Amino acid sequence: MTAPSAIVQEKKSLPLPDFEPEQARIKRAELKKMRILATSMLVVAAVIFITCHVLQRYYDWTWLGFVRAAAEAGMVGGLADWFAVTALFRHPLHLPIPHTAIIRNEKDRIGASMATFVGDNFLNPDLVGEKIEKARLPERVGRWLAEEENAAKVSGELETVVKGVLDVLEDDEVLELISRTLEKQLGDRIIAPQIGAYLEKILETGKEEKAIQFLADKAQQWAVYAGPTVENIVKRDAPVWSPGFVNYLVGSRIHRELIDWTSKVSHDPEHAARKAAINWLHTMADDLQHDEETIERVEEIKNNILAREATSDVTRNTWERLKAMIIDTSSDPDSLLRRKAHHAVMNMGHRIATNEETQDIITERVVAAAKHVAANYAPEITGIISDTVERWDAAEASDKIEVLVGKDLQFIRMNGTIVGSLAGLAIYTLAFFILGM
Numbered sequence: 001m002t003a004p005s006a007i008v009q010e011k012k013s014l015p016l017p018d019f020e021p022e023q024a025r026i027k028r029a030e031l032k033k034m035r036i037l038a039t040s041m042l043v044v045a046a047v048i049f050i051t052c053h054v055l056q057r058y059y060d061w062t063w064l065g066f067v068r069a070a071a072e073a074g075m076v077g078g079l080a081d082w083f084a085v086t087a088l089f090r091h092p093l094h095l096p097i098p099h100t101a102i103i104r105n106e107k108d109r110i111g112a113s114m115a116t117f118v119g120d121n122f123l124n125p126d127l128v129g130e131k132i133e134k135a136r137l138p139e140r141v142g143r144w145l146a147e148e149e150n151a152a153k154v155s156g157e158l159e160t161v162v163k164g165v166l167d168v169l170e171d172d173e174v175l176e177l178i179s180r181t182l183e184k185q186l187g188d189r190i191i192a193p194q195i196g197a198y199l200e201k202i203l204e205t206g207k208e209e210k211a212i213q214f215l216a217d218k219a220q221q222w223a224v225y226a227g228p229t230v231e232n233i234v235k236r237d238a239p240v241w242s243p244g245f246v247n248y249l250v251g252s253r254i255h256r257e258l259i260d261w262t263s264k265v266s267h268d269p270e271h272a273a274r275k276a277a278i279n280w281l282h283t284m285a286d287d288l289q290h291d292e293e294t295i296e297r298v299e300e301i302k303n304n305i306l307a308r309e310a311t312s313d314v315t316r317n318t319w320e321r322l323k324a325m326i327i328d329t330s331s332d333p334d335s336l337l338r339r340k341a342h343h344a345v346m347n348m349g350h351r352i353a354t355n356e357e358t359q360d361i362i363t364e365r366v367v368a369a370a371k372h373v374a375a376n377y378a379p380e381i382t383g384i385i386s387d388t389v390e391r392w393d394a395a396e397a398s399d400k401i402e403v404l405v406g407k408d409l410q411f412i413r414m415n416g417t418i419v420g421s422l423a424g425l426a427i428y429t430l431a432f433f434i435l436g437m
Contacts, residue, residue, distance in 0.1 A: 024403065027403050027404070027407070028403055030407045031402070031403060031406045031407045031410075034406075034407045034410035034411075035406075035410055037410070037414065038078075038082070038410040038411075038413035038414045038417075039082075039413075041074075041078060041413075041414055041417045041418075042074075042075065042078035042079065042082065042413070042417055045071045045072075045074040045075040045078060045417055045421065046071075046075050048067060048068075048070075048071035049068060049071035049072050049075055052064050052067050052068035052071060053068060056068065065428065065432070066425060066428060066429065066432075069424045069425055069427070069428030070421040070422070070424050070425035070428070071421065071424075072424055073420045073421055073423055073424020073425070073427070074417045074418065074420045074421030074424065075417070075420070076420055076424075077416040077417055077418075077419060077420020077421070077423070077424075078413060078414075078416050078417035078420060080416060080420075081412050081413045081415070081416030081417075082413050082416075084412070085406075085409045085410070085412055085413055086100075087099070087100040087101070087102060088102050088103055088402075088409070089101065089102075089103055089104070089398045089399075089401070089402045089406075090104070090398070101398070103394075103397065103398040103401060104394040104395060104397075104398045105394075107389060107390075107392065107394050107397055107398075108386075108389065108390045110389065111385060111386045111388070111389025111390055112386045114385055114386070114389070115382035115383065115385040115386040116382070118382050118385060119378045119379065119381075119382040123374045123378040123381060123382065124374065125370075125371040125374040125375045126371075128367075128370045128371060128374045129367045129370060129371050132363065132366055132367050132370055133363060133367060136359070136363075137362075137363070137366065138352050138358070138359040138362040138363055138366075139352070139353055139359050141349070141352065142348075142349045142350070142351070142352030142353030142354075142359070143349065143353040144349065145345055145346065145348060145349025145352070145353075146346055146349035146350045146353055147346075147349075148346070150349075151342050151345040151346040151349065152342060154345045155338055155341040155342040155345050156333070156338075158330045158337070158338060158341050159327075159330045159331045162326055162327060162330040163327060163330075166323055166326070166327065171316070171319065171320070171323075174319060175315055175316055175319060178315060178319070190295065190299060191298065191299075191302060192288045192289070192294065192295040192298035192299065193288060193289045193295070195288050195298070196284070196285045196286065196287070196288025196289035196290075197285075197289060199281065199284065199285040199288065200282075200285040200286075200289070203278070203281055203282055203285060208278065208281060209269075212274055212277055212278070213266075216262070216265045216266040216274070217266050219262045219265065219266070220259070220262040220263055220265070220266045222262075223255075223258045223259045223261075223262040223263075224259060226255065226258065227251075227252075227255045230251050230254050230255045230258065231247070231248065231251035231252075231255070233251075234247050234250050234251040234254065235247050235251070238250070261273075
């Protein structure tokens with residue numbers, strides 16, 4: 001069993017997000033420059049104070065008092081603000097003065113306070129809903145998606161999404177899911193009557209004509225180029241004593257008749273073969289619904305298909321080919337899938353950007369979802385802040401925060417020196433003219 005101390009140590013080991021090396025170098029250089037400037041102002045105030053103090057021993061110049069007072073107050077203000085800024089990140093002069101090195105010592109409490117602040121001011125359900133409504137996000141998103149370049153970016157991410165999903169899916173799990181789904185949907189169901197009823201509906205609408213026409217056209221195309229095949233069949237099945245030229249003549253005649261017959265079937269909607277095919281389909285539709293023998297044969301075929309031993313290899317090969325096809329199609333910018341996705345994204349963006357009713361519906365649902373999340377999960381969301389800060393290393397956190405904001409904090413030191421000097425000068429002036437000092 002893991003010791004509690006080990007758990008705490010593991011919890012504290014989360015690294016902080018780091019700057020880019022060049023960015024870190026620039027920020028540290030800027031911080032150093034501002035430190036030097038702020039310290040130089042403090043040194044200048046100290047030098048002026050000392051100089052005035054020495055000169056006042058030998059000269060009774062009135063103006064020296066004003067300059068000395070300003071320098072003295074500026075030096076005090078600069079020192080005070082140097083102490084305040086330094087105390088945020090470390091012990092001034094490495095002395096363990098109470099309430100210094102605040103970020104290092106109070107890191108966890110600061111993180112908890114930040115989490116509470118975010119929860120109270122940013123995850124308030126009413127405030128979140130109001131901000132989302134004012135932002136008009138659906139309209140802005142719709143206009144963005146309607147642009148050609150942006151739609152291309154979105155549809156271009158299709159490859160990443162597809163690959164991500166397929167990488168997560170295990171082939172064995174997918175095949176198991178397919179098998180279980182087929183068993184659940186078809187295992188105890190007699191499917192022949194349903195197939196027959198569906199076929200009957202197709203026949204009632206006349207949609208079978210397109211399928212028959214397609215098959216007739218393909219048959220004619222095959223017949224045109226089937227000459228060598230027919231000749232080989234005739235040669236194979238002809239008697240041994242049959243002369244070769246006779247076989248050639250017979251094969252040529254059969255080929256011509258085959259072309260002529262398939263051409264008639266293809267071009268004559270009232271051809272007997274087409275009518276026979278339609279009649280056969282009607283008979284098959286009726287048998288699938290009412291003939292017990294046909295129903296039993298379909299059930300036998302279905303059970304054979306559902307038998308894993310008989311279909312596992314076929315299912316696996318089919319899934320692997322389908323997966324490869326999906327990946328190739330999604331990665332090809334000129335594929336039908338990508339072009340359809342691009343067109344769909346632009347159309348969706350245009351509809352959202354121009355239809356106020358759609359915008360209102362989307363906004364209403366987004367607001368409702370955001371309010372629900374803010375009302376029910378704010379502690380979990382803000383807990384990420386406090387937990388993350390708690391796991392940071394105190395010294396590292398203090399250093400990186402100083403690099404991030406230390407440059408601006410040096411202005412506090414410079415302002416302390418300047419404001420202190422002005423305040424000291426004002427106080428000395430008032431005292432001089434009012435009290436007569």
